[in-house]
Amino acid sequence: MSHNLFNTLQSFDLGNGKQGKFYSLPALEAAGVGPISRLPVSVRIVLESVLRNCDGKKVSEANIKELANWKPNEARTAEIPFVVARIVLQDFTGVPLLVDLAAMRTAVAKLGKNPKIIEPLVPVDLVVDHSVQVDFSGAADSMARNLDLEFSRNRERYQFLKWGMQAFDTFKVVPPGIGIVHQVNLEYLAKGVLQSAPGETPAALYYPDTLVGTDSHTTMINGLGIVGWGVGGIEAEAGMLGQPVYFLTPDVVGVHLTGAIREGVTATDLALTVTQLLRKTKVVGKFVEFFGPGAAELPVVDRAMIANMAPEYGATMGFFPIDVECVNYLRATGRSDAHCQLYENYYKAQGLWGIPQPGEIDYSQVVELDLGSVRPSVAGPKRPQDRIELGNLRREFFNAFQRPVAENGFGKSRADFSKVVTLTASGPVHPSGGSQEPVSQQKALAAGTNPVTEREMVQNRPSPEPEPVAVPPLKGKIRHGSVLIAAITSCTNTSNPSVMLAAGLLAKKAVERGLKVSPVVKTSLAPGSRVVTDYLKKTGLTPYLNKLRFNTVGYGCTTCIGNSGPLHPSVEEAVVKNDLVTASVLSGNRNFEARVHQNVKSNFLMSPPLVVAFALAGRVDIDLSCEPLGTGKDGEPVYLADLWPTLQEVRDAMQSALKPEVFRKLYKDFAAQNPKWNEIPASVGNVYEWDANSTYIQEPPFFTDFTMRPGSIRSITGARALGIFGDSVTTDHISPAGAIKKSSPAGKFLGDNGVEFVDFNSYGSRRGNDRIMTRGTFANVRIKNLMLGGEEGGNTLYFGDEVDLGEVGDRDLLVSFGDSAGEKMSIYDAAMKYQASGTPLIILAGQEYGTGSSRDWAAKGTNLLGVKVVVAQSFERIHRSNLVGMGVLPLQFKEGASALALKLDGTEVYDVVGLDANLKPQQDLTLKITRKDGSVENIAVACRIDTPIEIDYYQHGGILPYVLRQLVAKA
Numbered sequence: 001m002s003h004n005l006f007n008t009l010q011s012f013d014l015g016n017g018k019q020g021k022f023y024s025l026p027a028l029e030a031a032g033v034g035p036i037s038r039l040p041v042s043v044r045i046v047l048e049s050v051l052r053n054c055d056g057k058k059v060s061e062a063n064i065k066e067l068a069n070w071k072p073n074e075a076r077t078a079e080i081p082f083v084v085a086r087i088v089l090q091d092f093t094g095v096p097l098l099v100d101l102a103a104m105r106t107a108v109a110k111l112g113k114n115p116k117i118i119e120p121l122v123p124v125d126l127v128v129d130h131s132v133q134v135d136f137s138g139a140a141d142s143m144a145r146n147l148d149l150e151f152s153r154n155r156e157r158y159q160f161l162k163w164g165m166q167a168f169d170t171f172k173v174v175p176p177g178i179g180i181v182h183q184v185n186l187e188y189l190a191k192g193v194l195q196s197a198p199g200e201t202p203a204a205l206y207y208p209d210t211l212v213g214t215d216s217h218t219t220m221i222n223g224l225g226i227v228g229w230g231v232g233g234i235e236a237e238a239g240m241l242g243q244p245v246y247f248l249t250p251d252v253v254g255v256h257l258t259g260a261i262r263e264g265v266t267a268t269d270l271a272l273t274v275t276q277l278l279r280k281t282k283v284v285g286k287f288v289e290f291f292g293p294g295a296a297e298l299p300v301v302d303r304a305m306i307a308n309m310a311p312e313y314g315a316t317m318g319f320f321p322i323d324v325e326c327v328n329y330l331r332a333t334g335r336s337d338a339h340c341q342l343y344e345n346y347y348k349a350q351g352l353w354g355i356p357q358p359g360e361i362d363y364s365q366v367v368e369l370d371l372g373s374v375r376p377s378v379a380g381p382k383r384p385q386d387r388i389e390l391g392n393l394r395r396e397f398f399n400a401f402q403r404p405v406a407e408n409g410f411g412k413s414r415a416d417f418s419k420v421v422t423l424t425a426s427g428p429v430h431p432s433g434g435s436q437e438p439v440s441q442q443k444a445l446a447a448g449t450n451p452v453t454e455r456e457m458v459q460n461r462p463s464p465e466p467e468p469v470a471v472p473p474l475k476g477k478i479r480h481g482s483v484l485i486a487a488i489t490s491c492t493n494t495s496n497p498s499v500m501l502a503a504g505l506l507a508k509k510a511v512e513r514g515l516k517v518s519p520v521v522k523t524s525l526a527p528g529s530r531v532v533t534d535y536l537k538k539t540g541l542t543p544y545l546n547k548l549r550f551n552t553v554g555y556g557c558t559t560c561i562g563n564s565g566p567l568h569p570s571v572e573e574a575v576v577k578n579d580l581v582t583a584s585v586l587s588g589n590r591n592f593e594a595r596v597h598q599n600v601k602s603n604f605l606m607s608p609p610l611v612v613a614f615a616l617a618g619r620v621d622i623d624l625s626c627e628p629l630g631t632g633k634d635g636e637p638v639y640l641a642d643l644w645p646t647l648q649e650v651r652d653a654m655q656s657a658l659k660p661e662v663f664r665k666l667y668k669d670f671a672a673q674n675p676k677w678n679e680i681p682a683s684v685g686n687v688y689e690w691d692a693n694s695t696y697i698q699e700p701p702f703f704t705d706f707t708m709r710p711g712s713i714r715s716i717t718g719a720r721a722l723g724i725f726g727d728s729v730t731t732d733h734i735s736p737a738g739a740i741k742k743s744s745p746a747g748k749f750l751g752d753n754g755v756e757f758v759d760f761n762s763y764g765s766r767r768g769n770d771r772i773m774t775r776g777t778f779a780n781v782r783i784k785n786l787m788l789g790g791e792e793g794g795n796t797l798y799f800g801d802e803v804d805l806g807e808v809g810d811r812d813l814l815v816s817f818g819d820s821a822g823e824k825m826s827i828y829d830a831a832m833k834y835q836a837s838g839t840p841l842i843i844l845a846g847q848e849y850g851t852g853s854s855r856d857w858a859a860k861g862t863n864l865l866g867v868k869v870v871v872a873q874s875f876e877r878i879h880r881s882n883l884v885g886m887g888v889l890p891l892q893f894k895e896g897a898s899a900l901a902l903k904l905d906g907t908e909v910y911d912v913v914g915l916d917a918n919l920k921p922q923q924d925l926t927l928k929i930t931r932k933d934g935s936v937e938n939i940a941v942a943c944r945i946d947t948p949i950e951i952d953y954y955q956h957g958g959i960l961p962y963v964l965r966q967l968v969a970k971a
């Protein structure tokens with residue numbers, strides 16, 4: 001449906017002699033609606049969507065006027081209905097999303113309606129990238145073997161995706177082995193400008209490419225001037241089904257970039273520097289927009305790296321406006337000349353062409369960064385914002401080694417630092433006297449590769465039962481600070497040819513000097529697209545990387561998402577037995593505890609060439625600015641400076657390597673290039689036939705007993721604490737993606753259902769099965785429940801089921817606290833016991849609750865455990881909205897209040913008072929705390945249901961029941 005509000009429906013020159021239509025922002029300004037040309041570019045692009053989609057219902061004229069009059073600094077109360085042009089998914093989040101869509105179709109069919117009313121209204125692209133694991137590495141056939149395993153492990157999920165492809169008209173899948181979602185988005189999916197579909201009115205309407213994705217790092221596309229960010233799967237589903245994505249009008253922080261990067265510094269160093277700077281600036285929940293001469297000079301691939309790390313600095317987006325660099329990138333990556341021309345013409349017609357210069361835009365705040373001040377850096381050992389200048393790493397590692405755990409350290413003593421463990425030829429002695437490797441492994445191990453047995457195929461999982469066979473000869477020494485994993489990984493870096501070629505050039509010089517990587521270091525190269533392989537090959541650098549065992553292990557997230565695979569058992573045992581603080585070095589964007597590998601405690605983010613350098617050095621307690629990283633074949637020490645490629649060397653390599661036709665060739669006909677994908681049979685039909693025996697795909701209970709009538713908002717009484725957590729609890733702590741422990745509730749469930757330990761796969765791959773994911777919620781081995789004194793692991797104290805406030809009433813409050821000492825058990829078991837007695841549950845947490853990757857299972861699992869309320873000191877943006885989207889109430893402690901300050905230990909009973917049909921966004925509510933001695937304390941908390949639409953979602957029990965009721969009502 002078209003409109004011509006404010007006479008904004010205008011024409012522009014497509015560059016091919018024809019005219020196209022567009023909703024003109026200059027025309028909107030000319031109509032006196034607002035000072036639009038002073039608005040941040042990112043806000044103007046959202047405004048275009050609001051203008052174009054104005055229908056008087058979901059999007060109103062008032063929304064247009066409000067946003068057109070955005071003020072840099074004012075109280076943010078207005079919510080923006082943002083209709084995005086498309087949606088991207090990765091497989092870990094995409095499969096559960098498809099499961100929900102399938103479940104909605106089942107629910108609609110049960111109501112006797114046409115299941116096809118559940119259909120994505122915008123294009124949806126799912127890239128299968130998160131499943132591949134580094135089981136095999138360091139050998140020529142590593143990739144093929146990892147891919148084989150990936151298909152055998154994930155066959156059921158892939159079958160289900162193929163069902164989705166045929167059931168939904170607008171749902172497309174980029175199969176495994178092609179690349180990583182954000183790199184594929186940048187190099188292929190993104191168009192920059194989109195055109196209305198045939199038959200839509202007005203015809204030939206052009207509009208900006210905008211999107212949301214079910215992955216935090218969707219922001220990478222901001223580097224190409226495209227507005228988009230990560231949302232939970234739940235929000236994405238609603239977006240697909242015609243709901244706007246609602247968000248509060250943001251503050252926009254302008255980052256004024258000046259100067260230029262110096263010799264010896266990489267774009268990764270810049271991204272880490274920006275991350276640290278913006279974390280300190282406190283940009284959580286804000287848009288960040290880069291401007292100034294420094295921004296204009298950066299190529300799109302550098303911008304994309306900075307944009308990629310927006311979740312690490314906490315911003316909703318890290319946006320670079322549109323300019324000639326964008327069109328150059330589109331052209332260089334194979335987009336047609338005609339498209340590039342219309343792209344340029346469109347943004348010029350919109351007045352959105354060019355990186356703004358100082359004074360042109362009104363930002364909420366301006367931060368300065370001179371690119372010339374950026375130094376070679378790494379970040380770690382536990383958080384991406386903890387940047388360390390390269391020359392300080394040795395000292396910083398040693399400091400962290402001795403710092404208390406509570407202060408983000410490792411709590412070790414100085415004396416402990418000198419401990420060295422020698423891996424003998426016989427490896428760790430196993431109780432049976434044998435090795436953990438069967439004979440089939442030994443040849444490969446002897447050859448210096450890092451293979452695993454069939455039994456060792458699951459990422460990070462504990463070693464299985466021993467076998468009485470001889471021990472493979474892996475020689476070496478390990479100590480605190482030893483590098484055990486060196487991974488060139490992550491779309492953050494693999495999308496940028498300059499750092500990838502720098503890694504190859506450094507490898508070449510290292511090989512020429514005769515340097516080698518110790519076999520205890522597990523090395524891997526996982527490009528985010530096959531284009532990388534092409535240019536490394538064309539530049540002749542592949543053999544050098546291979547020589548250092550940086551063989552390609554697959555095209556996917558691998559180590560970046562924690563799929564680093566098992567270490568050699570001898571190494572792993574030495575680490576665990578001696579409690580060594582060893583290291584991983586990776587070109588990823590996250591290094592939270594237990595993300596990269598459960599037994600590798602310190603994790604440093606860095607550029608790909610530094611990954612190679614640290615692999616060669618074999619340790620992180622080294623100052624590479626003055627200590628040699630090895631000894632050359634001539635017996636002379638080799639320093640980093642001897643190997644580091646110059647900017648000119650990198651530029652020369654890039655010139656000869658990047659060709660548009662390569663992108664065109666590699667990004668077409670995926671299925672034809674992927675026989676394994678073609679071999680997978682797909683079921684057909686509009687409604688999925690659930691297999692009750694599947695341990696991967698199950699119908700979730702979200703729509704069981706679905707009726708058209710929503711519930712009502714009521715106070716919560718008699719809630720028990722399921723967990724009390726400290727600061728920075730990540731979504732990975734809440735809903736881990738990695739290994740499933742045999743002894744965990746999920747592991748026991750799988751075992752009881754006849755799944756062998758070798759086939760457990762990871763939580764991430766089991767997100768289509770709510771039975772496993774609910775059991776996995778709060779099951780991260782590193783989560784610390786303060787109810788148990790901060791003990792690690794997913795346990796809690798269960799206080800019996802005798803709380804019954806309802807019958808007794810408020811005045812004569814009489815509460816049985818059950819066993820006042822509490823019974824220790826798994827969080828899942830306690831939750832089920834509480835559920836059986838109808839006891840609502842509460843989670844208490846510190847700052848930044850739900851930080852980390854967007855993960856809707858962190859909210860879904862919370863809901864399915866029976867948690868009704870989460871009270872935290874602050875919330876990560878996406879997780880807060882996911883909690884609301886699942887009908888869980890987020891409450892925020894007032895300044896100065898916390899579980900710690902209130903001395904809460906989980907023995908209390910909680911009520912949330914003031915919840916009723918008149919609930920308003922962000923209003924204050926009362927948390928009533930009844931302690932075990934009967935004393936009562938009432939504290940004010942802020943309701944973090946932030947927007948009016950979220951009140952509706954909450955009332956309906958979540959966003960999905962809300963959307964389903966709307967769709968069924970219309971059908």
Ligand code: SF4
Nearest residue numbers: 217490491557560561
């Ligand atoms: S490589 Fe890392 S950042 Fe990129 S999509 Fe995968 S997990 Fe996310």
